[in-house]
Amino acid sequence: MDARLSASLPEIMTAREAATTxxxxxxxxxxxxxxxxxxxxxxxxxxxRFRRADIEALLEPQATHDDVGSDGQEPLPGLGKAS
Structure with missing residues (x-):
């Protein structure tokens, strides 16, 4: 989340304020x-009301099932899974 946007949001916000994200x-x-x-x-x-931290958590990229192999290891960038 953009730090400027995060700083401008109150800790506890209405749905209208949350929608500004x-x-x-x-x-x-x-x-x-x-x-x-x-x-x-x-x-x-x-x-x-909503907590800013909960809204920010929704904005963070989440790992998908495809990002983690069956062995539980995340693939290395450009190299595939670690051996």
Missing amino acids: GLASERTFGRWARAGKIPAIRLPNGQV
């Missing part, structure tokens, strides 16, 4: 929260 729309963040796909904080008045 470009990851998803405000409505999608709400749907993800209701479905349990993203950790969310539900306030006593029913409003939902």
